[in-house]
Amino acid sequence: MLSRLSVGPATVSELAEPLDMTLSAVLQHVNYLEDTGLVTTRKVGRTRIVEPATAGLGEVRDWITAHEAAWHTRLDRLGAALDAIHAPERETS
Amino acid sequence: MTIAHHDFTIARTYAYTPAQVFEAFADPEKKKLWFGASDNLTSTFGTFDFRVGGTESAASEHPGGVRTTFDADYVEIVPAERIVYTYRMTMNDVPLSASATSIVLEPVEGGTLLTFTEHGIHLDGESGGTAREGGTLQLMDLLGKALDAIG
Numbered sequence: 062m063l064s065r066l067s068v069g070p071a072t073v074s075e076l077a078e079p080l081d082m083t084l085s086a087v088l089q090h091v092n093y094l095e096d097t098g099l100v101t102t103r104k105v106g107r108t109r110i111v112e113p114a115t116a117g118l119g120e121v122r123d124w125i126t127a128h129e130a131a132w133h134t135r136l137d138r139l140g141a142a143l144d145a146i147h148a149p150e151r152e153t154s
Numbered sequence: 155m156t157i158a159h160h161d162f163t164i165a166r167t168y169a170y171t172p173a174q175v176f177e178a179f180a181d182p183e184k185k186k187l188w189f190g191a192s193d194n195l196t197s198t199f200g201t202f203d204f205r206v207g208g209t210e211s212a213a214s215e216h217p218g219g220v221r222t223t224f225d226a227d228y229v230e231i232v233p234a235e236r237i238v239y240t241y242r243m244t245m246n247d248v249p250l251s252a253s254a255t256s257i258v259l260e261p262v263e264g265g266t267l268l269t270f271t272e273h274g275i276h277l278d279g280e281s282g283g284t285a286r287e288g289g290t291l292q293l294m295d296l297l298g299k300a301l302d303a304i305g
Contacts, residue, residue, distance in 0.1 A: 124250070125276050129162050132162075132164055132270060133164055135188060139166070139268075140166065143174065146177075
């Protein structure tokens with residue numbers, strides 16, 4: 062399913078076609094993939110379009126934002142680690 | 155496929171001397187207390203060779219079965235003053251980023267000003283069919299496990 066999506070968006074029916082699966086089973090998989098953030102879906106009329114969430118510049122931007130945020134968190138933790146490392150000597154001084 | 159360049163700077167003041175802050179980077183046991191330590195990921199530390207030309211590596215398991223690796227090369231180390239290194243990251247064995255980083259320590263009133271600056275090149279993980287395939291296979295494995303859990 063993800064291999065098919067790696068070449069572009071598809072409808073749920075299109076995803077079900079090559080797989081020997083019922084539409085409801087495919088929908089269950091799609092819901093799972095959406096929950097885990099691997100795909101996004103949108104409705105066009107009565108058709109549900111499934112798109113991979115791992116392609117495109119948006120994904121890279123999200124990653125960069127997360128990457129920078131991770132360094133903020135890490136440097137906050139460094140402050141807490143310094144407190145932990147030097148707490149004993151402060152208590153005795 | 156896409157490639158993005160991103161630079162950022164983070165400044166923090168710590169109520170410790172530059173030598174004490176430097177030690178939290180130089181001593182592997184102290185570094186483990188803050189680098190890669192988090193409630194929602196498990197990190198495995200590999201090499202830790204804190205000297206010019208030395209390397210450092212770590213791998214982390216994230217929620218959802220995502221695995222990232224960190225591999226750094228130390229370019230310059232001046233105790234209590236600065237650390238310069240380059241590092242690259244992968245996600246599920248696909249190249250993710252290459253960065254050059256400087257960490258500058260300056261004594262200021264009340265402690266040490268740490269300035270972290272990074273120049274980064276970020277990849278979308280689709281640079282090459284084999285890499286993409288590897289990433290997709292990992293995702294398929296993840297999906298398989300999840301489906302097993304769903305029953």
